[in-house]
Amino acid sequence: MGGVAGPVGLIVVAVLLPAIWAGVARRLIRTALLLSLPIAISVLLINVFFFPGGQDILLRIGPVTATREGVAFAMETLLRIGVISGSITLFYLTTRPSDLVLDLERRGVSARLGFVTNAAVQMVPSMVERAASITAAQRARGLDTEGGLRKRLSGVVPIVGPVILGAINEVEARTLALEARGFSRPGRRTLLWAPGDSGIQRLVRWLIVVTVPLAIAIRSSGMLAGFGG
Amino acid sequence: MTLALHGVGYRYAGASTESITGVSLEMRDGEVVGLGGASEAGKSTMCLVLSGLAPRAIKGVLSGTLLVDGEDVTAWPMHRMAEVVGTIFQDPTTQLSGVCATVFEEVCFGSMNLGLARDKVIDRTYAALDAMGIGELAARDPSRLSGGQMQLVAIAGLLAMRPRHLVLDEPTAQLDPAGTVLVADALAHLAAEGASILIAEQKTDMLARICSRVLILESGRIVLDGAAEDVLADARLDALGVPAPSAVRLRRALDAAGLATDLPADLVA
């Protein structure tokens, strides 16, 4: 099963080892599994039972057959998915968004971009809370949210309208407050601190910059064909 | 430093008439001016115009001129206005930047935007926290404070930008009694220290407490302008939709009953 060696190697070296070093291994495994579960299930089912050209039959359930080639391919694909979800989760678990934004700002990316990202993320809980508040007020006026579907559908307008209008008003109020704090001044703003950077981190970044094009080149030139790559 | 309005009117985009019209006033250093008037009389518009936010951040047409120390500031960008006039709004939550994990950072936010040197930012922040008496809140999460505390943080954040004037648009409207007291006390303290403040309020008791001068607006025009004690005792306030301060009301009730008894002068309404 040569095709498995690559992904397994990557998972160990690029995902698990750093995760253990950062102390997030357990959370990473749990989160990455959750993240990939839906797609993993569909990959498994489709490939095990419907792999084209599958000859070696392992199981027959009614009209569908499970083939060894299918299982092998499914395993390879699942491991590749594991690499992807593992690395995404590793990034998410080891990076503070505010640090990322601050660092980008330090390197010259506009403060406004980071701000907008943060604000967008915060908007969701704010809108959820607003919707709950509005629903309560409308229910207090007799809107029946516990009734049948048609009744619930007619209840959408008295709730969605104020949610959106309120969100827009809130954006306007926030903009005024930001303007009053000089937010639209062109140029850089003073930063209180910058996230730390170390020699090792810089080394790893350079390694990534070098390795990725190298890996793509090797792959496309077919040099590793014998390794099931 | 003097902040002056000469014949100023403001019409919001899409509106057919001006919300304030023919307004002329001068705010001198160290003055605490109160702005009263019925709902929709133009108090908020006045605040937005004085701060420069109208027309820079709110679309509309400004007529007349806004002058800082005699200089026409029509061409000034908003961030330059922010160094002259600091503005506080009613809603404590929308004034938080939302990106600062601690009160300290929140208060730094404005001066950081101005690009001041790091040491200056930090010094000013400490000074502002002291001026508002909220030093012990420095490490707290701003989103978890009470409404009154949030307003104090907002004011501190503006103070750190060292504006010459503070404009407050009904800062206690959305606060509970404890929050109102917190903000009123802080403003009284600032006023005593010689700050230049313009405060729009329905709560005339607060205006009676801290203002030396009071303006009353009606339908966008200044109809009363004078010493606080005179304006707040003016018989026309009722017709203008402005409630008289508690002490004035009690005084009137006593006078109407023919009782000349003096009221304790030191009791703050």
Added chain:
Amino acid sequence: MTTVVLEDLVHTYAEGSVRAVDGVDLRIGSGERVALVGQNGSGKSTLARHLNGLLRPTDGRVLLDGVDARTRTVAQLARAVAVCFQDTDRQIFAGSVGKEVAFGPRNLGMPADVQRAAVTEALDAVGLAAETSTNPYDLGYSRRKLLTIASVLAMRTPVVVLDEPTTGQDARGMDRVATIVARLAADGRTVIAISHDMRFVAEHFERVIVMRAGKVVLDGPPVAVFGSAAWDTLASTYLEAPYPARVGQRMSLGSTPTDVAVVAALGARVHPGRSRPDA
């Protein structure tokens, strides 16, 4: 009409173990004008939400005319108790004042002619009769607030709960709210108002319930709740008695929660034999 009874009401929000309402026993008769006061976090808003079933008791009961509120849905309870919330922006949705006020009556299934009458009556009561086709957002804040009150009045419920009806109101708006409270009581309807304005409370309500940390700490007429005997308790809730009450205490006039009371007390002192004007 309708009596509201709270029996040992307890409410704990799911996340924490803090009791927002911690064992409250109350009985409010029909036609009473009750003010519910306390700091943010004292439990008054939580309590108000139990009256129409938006929140259900963790322990204890809410009885409306002897019927356990638990046996009714919120939509059903809205026939008995209409609650007007504080934030106008989190309620108004219609393009016209008339449609906005008609929302409640329509939900309650009032026949069209009764709806019209209820809407007209409510708009008259708040002074917006001329604005039926106006867009609510063309009204000033004060009048929008009155609009939300009208929306609830139109439901013709025996109990009306107003959450902060005077916040942000100008003098005219406040007078309107005062008139509304008086009219509701005169019609035999119960009014429960949550308010931060102690002066307004002292002048227009016959019963003041003070809450702190989920419990009722004072319950009585303004003259008792704002009298000096209750001051320590009041101070512990960070509330302050209205100005006339403080003047009365300073000048040793007894408990004088309103201007009228101060005048009466001083009048009696200055002319001890003379009969006092109606307080």
